[in-house]
Amino acid sequence: MPKIELLSPAGSFDALKAAVNYGADAVYLGGTSFSARAFANNFNHEEMIEAVKYCHLRGVKVYVTLNTLLNEYELENAIKEAHFYYDINVDALIIQDLGLFYRLKNELPDFPLHASTQMHIHNISGVKNAKKLGFKKVVLARESNLSLIEEACKENIEIECFIHGAICVSYSGQCLMSSVNKNRSANKGMCAQSCRLRYRLFDCTEEKFVETKTKYLLSPKDMFLLNDIPSLIKAGVSSLKIEGRLKSPAYVGLVTSIYRKAIDAYYNNESFELDDIQFNNLLKVFNRGFTNSYLLDKNDNIFGNIRPNHLGKKIGEVILFKNNKCHIKLSDDVNQFDGIRIINNKEDFGKILNTITLNGKYVSNAKKDDIIEINVEQKVNVGDDVVKTYDYELENRINNYQVKRRPINIDIEILLNGKAFIGAKIDDISFSKEYDLEVYEAKKIPIKNDDLINIFSKSDNSPFILNTLNSKLDNIFVPKSKLNELRRKFYCDFEDYILSSFKRTPIDKLHLGDLLAEDNGDLLIENNSQMHYEMQIKKDPVINQNGIYKSNVVCEFGNILSNNIDKIGYYSLNVTNSFAYEFLKRLGFKKIILSTELSNDQINNLIKAYKERNNIDIKPYVLVFGRRTLMYIKVNPFKDYVKKNHKYILNDGKNDFNIIFNDEYTEIVETIPLVNRNMDFRQIKPFIIIENNDIETVKKELNIVL
Numbered sequence: 001m002p003k004i005e006l007l008s009p010a011g012s013f014d015a016l017k018a019a020v021n022y023g024a025d026a027v028y029l030g031g032t033s034f035s036a037r038a039f040a041n042n043f044n045h046e047e048m049i050e051a052v053k054y055c056h057l058r059g060v061k062v063y064v065t066l067n068t069l070l071n072e073y074e075l076e077n078a079i080k081e082a083h084f085y086y087d088i089n090v091d092a093l094i095i096q097d098l099g100l101f102y103r104l105k106n107e108l109p110d111f112p113l114h115a116s117t118q119m120h121i122h123n124i125s126g127v128k129n130a131k132k133l134g135f136k137k138v139v140l141a142r143e144s145n146l147s148l149i150e151e152a153c154k155e156n157i158e159i160e161c162f163i164h165g166a167i168c169v170s171y172s173g174q175c176l177m178s179s180v181n182k183n184r185s186a187n188k189g190m191c192a193q194s195c196r197l198r199y200r201l202f203d204c205t206e207e208k209f210v211e212t213k214t215k216y217l218l219s220p221k222d223m224f225l226l227n228d229i230p231s232l233i234k235a236g237v238s239s240l241k242i243e244g245r246l247k248s249p250a251y252v253g254l255v256t257s258i259y260r261k262a263i264d265a266y267y268n269n270e271s272f273e274l275d276d277i278q279f280n281n282l283l284k285v286f287n288r289g290f291t292n293s294y295l296l297d298k299n300d301n302i303f304g305n306i307r308p309n310h311l312g313k314k315i316g317e318v319i320l321f322k323n324n325k326c327h328i329k330l331s332d333d334v335n336q337f338d339g340i341r342i343i344n345n346k347e348d349f350g351k352i353l354n355t356i357t358l359n360g361k362y363v364s365n366a367k368k369d370d371i372i373e374i375n376v377e378q379k380v381n382v383g384d385d386v387v388k389t390y391d392y393e394l395e396n397r398i399n400n401y402q403v404k405r406r407p408i409n410i411d412i413e414i415l416l417n418g419k420a421f422i423g424a425k426i427d428d429i430s431f432s433k434e435y436d437l438e439v440y441e442a443k444k445i446p447i448k449n450d451d452l453i454n455i456f457s458k459s460d461n462s463p464f465i466l467n468t469l470n471s472k473l474d475n476i477f478v479p480k481s482k483l484n485e486l487r488r489k490f491y492c493d494f495e496d497y498i499l500s501s502f503k504r505t506p507i508d509k510l511h512l513g514d515l516l517a518e519d520n521g522d523l524l525i526e527n528n529s530q531m532h533y534e535m536q537i538k539k540d541p542v543i544n545q546n547g548i549y550k551s552n553v554v555c556e557f558g559n560i561l562s563n564n565i566d567k568i569g570y571y572s573l574n575v576t577n578s579f580a581y582e583f584l585k586r587l588g589f590k591k592i593i594l595s596t597e598l599s600n601d602q603i604n605n606l607i608k609a610y611k612e613r614n615n616i617d618i619k620p621y622v623l624v625f626g627r628r629t630l631m632y633i634k635v636n637p638f639k640d641y642v643k644k645n646h647k648y649i650l651n652d653g654k655n656d657f658n659i660i661f662n663d664e665y666t667e668i669v670e671t672i673p674l675v676n677r678n679m680d681f682r683q684i685k686p687f688i689i690i691e692n693n694d695i696e697t698v699k700k701e702l703n704i705v706l
Helices: 013-021 045-057 072-087 098-107 124-133 146-155 177-182 226-235 249-267 276-285 392-399 449-456 480-500 578-586 600-614 695-702
Strands: 005-009 026-030 061-066 092-095 113-115 137-139 158-166 200-203 222-224 239-242 313-322 325-330 339-343 349-352 356-358 361-363 371-375 385-390 406-414 419-426 429-436 464-473 629-633 648-651 656-661 666-670
Touching: 005 013, 005 249, 013 026, 013 045, 013 249, 013 392, 026 045, 045 061, 045 072, 045 480, 061 072, 072 098, 072 600, 092 098, 098 113, 098 578, 124 137, 124 146, 146 158, 146 226, 158 226, 158 249, 177 629, 226 249, 239 249, 249 276, 249 392, 276 313, 276 385, 276 392, 419 480, 429 480, 449 464, 449 480, 578 600
Parallel strands: 005 026, 005 239, 026 061, 061 092, 092 113, 113 137, 137 158, 158 239, 406 464
Antiparallel strands: 158 222, 200 648, 313 325, 313 385, 325 371, 339 349, 339 385, 356 361, 356 371, 406 419, 419 429, 629 666, 648 656, 656 666
């Protein structure tokens, strides 16, 4: 079994370098468009070229995220981006959109594709379908337990699991909360992190708000699976993924280095245990509290419920506040330019320690048990905790890393006739070349092996470091300047050789096998003779952990290859462009309900593009009246506060949301239904869901005639 891959985030070039030099086997990063972390710095084309070169020369793979949903015109630009990434030898694309998948399998069939966690693959059925469709790797839902992971690894497809960092409270790819409330779609990489906001719980049965220990009812802790590395390796996982493209280079470097040590310890049959210093450093660079509950399927320790932001590490307590002067008794060291937060029972606030006063004097640092004095801009209370959220010296120390170089073994033969033969080997890469060289017969002291070792040990900016050098030499003398020139040319040629080994030979064969029905002339045609209404559709759950399907309504990826002859694609399949629509039609779908995140103009563009390409009119189904589920949460965030058979509403200060409980997950649902009064019903068959089957309500709300 191949050694497991450590995959680190790179939201910037500095973060990429930190990941590589602290031991990542691969990095994932986004371009300036179509990345699920739209607010990361990301990489333009020139930077992407350099990033790929930097990584490949150091034996590190590069995966690019094109993992957002794409409307009709965005898809064309995303395809152009994919072709660019293909041409610069990116190792794989991480994708979500079904239309993008369909296009890539037609246009770049040998470009490895990874199914993003945004594709909502949360059961074995989804893993099997990804394999059948030709994905190289599946990024499982963060909610996956070890049992599911073990079963997934038996399906002969690479499995990737998150091991550290932020957790989405809702299953990824199925969260509409940010889109509905903030007009920032998580499926577009613009999540407003609605789960980190304050909420109140209202008991409708008793008609009162429930007293809760915290207002941050939906804010989860960070994932921390360091101690579970052996279990994941034994399960057969291919790749371990660190979350954090919005995090600092120091965060990326530190977390990568710690997980690197844990992985290497396992393969060296050594035990690994995080010491106090390492753990405290993790707390300082970023944490919301840590949990491995999803992996253990305990699901009882997911939510932080303290604060939604960086918790830091406690370093002291306020013992006096007077005239905007705050006196802090330290329980840990601090340095000038550290960042702290004072945790007030009303509103905590942060501050950079530009100045520290100790015993009436300005100091650059203070130690445990010292009492320091700082200026603050607002009132604090005696007893307030003080936490360090930015460690200036730690950040500088992490960022001052030793550049990673690959050990190279060289064999050199230099003949008196002016020919130099150089061969080199790095890992499983071998290279050799003949060079012309200015060579003289030695009159006094001939060149020796040690002379060449000294010359070829000079690395310049090369990613190589000399490990061994063996030579076969005639009785020769070569000017030192010529040997240096030879070294530079050889290292440059070797770099070019390594980079050229990643170049692909394009192939034309479509790798979807017999999964797609052949176009027999009417495959894509729809019966549009009448406007059609669907009431109270019966569907399988969107969260279907056991992969058992009873309905013809397909709600998630695990049932996408169903053989049901009357299957309907639910809007949770996230169809946002005409190629995704066509792909599902070729998979045998009779009706397809478009994503509710599309505007009417985008829907019309989809219809227009489909007709221009296929010369066929379509009238896709759309939701024009109904209450959508905005979050699917594996656990019950409110279990400590709710009573059996009571109805509850979640309130964010402006909006109310229904809460639906069942045995497997919790749903946060719109209380005010989506009502699309602007739909052109002459062009599109409206698909309507109403909870009470009151057809008169629909008529009145939409001003239409059935």
